[in-house]
Amino acid sequence: MKLATKLIHGGPTIDQQTGALGIPIYQISTYRQTSVDHFSKYDYARGDNPTREALEDTLAVLEGGTRCLAFASGMAAISTTLMIFSPGDHLVVCDDVYGGAYRVLSTIFSRMGITSTFVDATDLTAIEAAIRPKTKGIYLETPSNPLLKVTDLRRAADIANRHGIITLVDNTFMTPYLQRPLELGCDIVLHSGTKFINGHSDVLCGFAVTGDKELGQRIRYIQNAFGTGLGPQDSFLTLRGVKTLKVRMDQSQMNALKIVAWLKQQPRVTAVHYPGLPEHPGHAIHKAQADGPGAVFSFELDSYETTKRLLENAHLAAFAVSLGGVESIISYPAKMSHASVPKEERERKGITDTLVRLSVGLEDPDDLIADLQQAIG
Amino acid sequence: MNIATQAVQIGLEWDTRTGAVTVPIYQTATFRHPGLGQSTGYDYSRSGNPTRQALEDGIARLDGAARGFAYASGMAAITNLLLLFKSGDHLIVTEDLYGGTCRLFDRIFTQYGLSFSYVDTSNTAEVTAAILPSTKAVFVETLTNPLLKFADLRAISAICRSNNLLLIADNTFLTPYLLRPLDMGADIAVYSATKYLAGHNDTVAGLVTVKDPMLAERVYFHQNSAGAVLGPQDSWLTTRGIKTLAIRMERQQENAGRIAEWLATHPRITKVYYPGLKDHPDHDLMGRESRGFCAMIAFEVDRHELVEQILLKTKLISFAESLGGVESLITFPEVQTHADIPPELRVRLGINNVLLRLSVGIENCDDLIEDLRQALEN
Numbered sequence: 001m002k003l004a005t006k007l008i009h010g011g012p013t014i015d016q017q018t019g020a021l022g023i024p025i026y027q028i029s030t031y032r033q034t035s036v037d038h039f040s041k042y043d044y045a046r047g048d049n050p051t052r053e054a055l056e057d058t059l060a061v062l063e064g065g066t067r068c069l070a071f072a073s074g075m076a077a078i079s080t081t082l083m084i085f086s087p088g089d090h091l092v093v094c095d096d097v098y099g100g101a102y103r104v105l106s107t108i109f110s111r112m113g114i115t116s117t118f119v120d121a122t123d124l125t126a127i128e129a130a131i132r133p134k135t136k137g138i139y140l141e142t143p144s145n146p147l148l149k150v151t152d153l154r155r156a157a158d159i160a161n162r163h164g165i166i167t168l169v170d171n172t173f174m175t176p177y178l179q180r181p182l183e184l185g186c187d188i189v190l191h192s193g194t195k196f197i198n199g200h201s202d203v204l205c206g207f208a209v210t211g212d213k214e215l216g217q218r219i220r221y222i223q224n225a226f227g228t229g230l231g232p233q234d235s236f237l238t239l240r241g242v243k244t245l246k247v248r249m250d251q252s253q254m255n256a257l258k259i260v261a262w263l264k265q266q267p268r269v270t271a272v273h274y275p276g277l278p279e280h281p282g283h284a285i286h287k288a289q290a291d292g293p294g295a296v297f298s299f300e301l302d303s304y305e306t307t308k309r310l311l312e313n314a315h316l317a318a319f320a321v322s323l324g325g326v327e328s329i330i331s332y333p334a335k336m337s338h339a340s341v342p343k344e345e346r347e348r349k350g351i352t353d354t355l356v357r358l359s360v361g362l363e364d365p366d367d368l369i370a371d372l373q374q375a376i377g
Numbered sequence: 378m379n380i381a382t383q384a385v386q387i388g389l390e391w392d393t394r395t396g397a398v399t400v401p402i403y404q405t406a407t408f409r410h411p412g413l414g415q416s417t418g419y420d421y422s423r424s425g426n427p428t429r430q431a432l433e434d435g436i437a438r439l440d441g442a443a444r445g446f447a448y449a450s451g452m453a454a455i456t457n458l459l460l461l462f463k464s465g466d467h468l469i470v471t472e473d474l475y476g477g478t479c480r481l482f483d484r485i486f487t488q489y490g491l492s493f494s495y496v497d498t499s500n501t502a503e504v505t506a507a508i509l510p511s512t513k514a515v516f517v518e519t520l521t522n523p524l525l526k527f528a529d530l531r532a533i534s535a536i537c538r539s540n541n542l543l544l545i546a547d548n549t550f551l552t553p554y555l556l557r558p559l560d561m562g563a564d565i566a567v568y569s570a571t572k573y574l575a576g577h578n579d580t581v582a583g584l585v586t587v588k589d590p591m592l593a594e595r596v597y598f599h600q601n602s603a604g605a606v607l608g609p610q611d612s613w614l615t616t617r618g619i620k621t622l623a624i625r626m627e628r629q630q631e632n633a634g635r636i637a638e639w640l641a642t643h644p645r646i647t648k649v650y651y652p653g654l655k656d657h658p659d660h661d662l663m664g665r666e667s668r669g670f671c672a673m674i675a676f677e678v679d680r681h682e683l684v685e686q687i688l689l690k691t692k693l694i695s696f697a698e699s700l701g702g703v704e705s706l707i708t709f710p711e712v713q714t715h716a717d718i719p720p721e722l723r724v725r726l727g728i729n730n731v732l733l734r735l736s737v738g739i740e741n742c743d744d745l746i747e748d749l750r751q752a753l754e755n
Binding site for chain 1: 379384386389396399578579617620621623624627628695697702738739741743745
């Protein structure tokens with residue numbers, strides 16, 4: 001079965017009892033039991049909910065994993081998964097990791113004795129050099145946010161295997177349609193499902209997918225113990241959103257390519273970061289591990305004034321946080337996704353005050369280009 | 378602005394308080410008044426609900442209409458439009474009409490003194506010949522169900538204009554993405570939004586668009602008075618569905634074109650109705666007037682026994698009523714969607730016991746063809 005079909009039929013899709021073409025929204029907290037000795041699989045909705053389960057099974061199929069867990073947000077997925085580590089454990093993390101992940105690692109997990117070293121993950125020797133005796137995991141994003149830097153996932157997973165540690169990959173930008181890290185040898189795939197997977201800017205959700213059943217069971221234990229699972233309404237909406245993942249991503253990506261080509265010709269645009277460009281330093285690696293460049297890119301403008309004018313005058317592209325929706329969203333990493341990263345650290349990483357990130361939606365690309373044109377001036 | 382862009386824009390700038398990029402779900406029946414004799418513009422949700430209004434404004438923009446109206450189902454939408462007429466009025470109707478519409482007209486509205494003549498609306502001479510002194514309107518399906526005849530709206534609207542008749546177009550199969558009836562002379566367009574517009578087989582909804590502001594005011598009066606309005610959850614889901622209308626329809630059409638060609642060459646298939654095929658009688662007209670050929674196919678198999686075999690053996694393609702959603706569905710019109718059409722009319726139209734209707738979804742096309750092949754050949 002090919003991916004476009006898996007999106008529609010990959011998970012449970014038909015209600016056994018009524019034949020309804022969709023899993024019902026089980027808006028419940030508990031289930032009646034019939035035996036004192038043997039509780040059914042379903043006893044309390046924090047642990048198991050059929051609507052959430054349908055979504056989880058679908059994502060497991062798409063990522064090529066054995067187990068998927070759905071969470072109340074991408075950060076709930078990340079922080080629940082990170083609880084598989086213990087005090088004293090150490091992680092090697094890509095240095096332009098999403099600001100929200102940076103925040104939990106540097107202010108919450110550090111307090112619990114789980115420490116992190118942030119490295120430039122485009123450099124595999126830097127990853128390996130940061131590994132200590134206590135290192136238990138490598139945490140990666142590729143392409144990264146917002147500079148779209150690319151890490152070679154096969155080779156990073158090889159390093160992890162050699163050291164007997166695991167690889168975690170945030171696959172939010174790519175989705176399983178474009179990149180399947182488990183197939184490349186990684187151990188855990190994380191997602192903010194809020195983005196392309198749900199794709200309509202109307203739900204918060206997150207996922208953790210594993211290839212190894214035992215690892216999946218460990219995360220599932222924490223999901224149930226902490227109660228960070230996704231609610232039934234949001235599970236249903238995400239299942240609904242994922243059905244159009246391929247057609248949305250195809251269109252958004254095509255639009256992104258067209259807009260990038262246009263931006264490159266604009267005198268006020270000084271740089272464009274997009275792995276679809278042949279001159280992008282990670283282009284070849286990305287091409288070898290993913291099926292497309294995606295629909296998010298960032299670019300730099302000639303001055304703060306131009307940047308401000310663009311952000312305030314773009315009408316079609318909503319100036320907002322988040323990405324991956326049907327509507328284009330333009331954001332300002334310095335003050336939004338990476339506001340929690342200290343200024344010097346941020347500038348050192350290239351997240352300057354003139355950097356803008358664009359997540360391209362389903363609008364007609366000519367309309368988007370006309371909008372950017374009038375806003376940049 | 379391109380229609381794909383307009384579709385995505387629906388509800389985007391609605392919420393000025395928070396800037397939320399989708400319209401909130403206003404699950405409320407009523408609205409507090411700021412003072413005596415004052416209104417926020419919303420008083421009671423039957424009269425107006427912000428979530429429903431975002432959808433209504435959105436469909437109006439897509440169709441180039443003065444106003445849009447949302448109802449609890451496609452049939453609720455048509456019912457509300459029929460209330461515009463009075464006892465003694467006569468309507469001319471497409472003969473291979475959706476069974477539910479036919480039932481509504483013949484079994485319910487005839488009791489209230491309305492009368493209906495069924496004609497082949499793809500033949501404009503038949504339309505003209507059916508006009509009586511009491512005729513008030515022509516009701517057509519822009520692409521008919523299940524035999525996929527394409528209506529020549531420009532020609533019919535010319536007849537309507539010279540005879541002072543209202544033209545109502547059921548544009549469910551084509552949606553504003555493929556064809557905008559109001560641009561081609563129709564006064565009112567009506568939709569079962571359950572189908573392509575909402576597009577996920579998870580919402581039952583109806584929509585109406587009206588070109589003339591005065592006529593729209595009359596429709597609004599009936600919407601508010603009769604009250605079969607669409608609830609906020611379903612309004613919101615329909616809006617959400619419309620955002621992917623363009624890309625869904627593009628993919629569905631592409632799949633349908635390939636499947637129709639495959640069916641046409643299969644030895645067990647004796648007839649394929651798909652306007653995208655060059656031998657379809659409306660192929661040229663529809664190619665000029667519509668952005669595409671939609672994703673509905675009807676076909677005949679060489680013997681009746683095959684019907685049950687296909688319905689039960691397709692695995693990806695579900696045997697279910699309805700159409701237009703992301704998942705492919707197959708139905709047997711004679712006993713399902715068109716059971717309420719009089720048998721002799723059914724036979725004359727070609728809705729027989731070897732005819733199947735296929736609504737093509739967005740799955741991978743090779744997977745769908747393989748599913749049909751194994752169902753036909755096992």
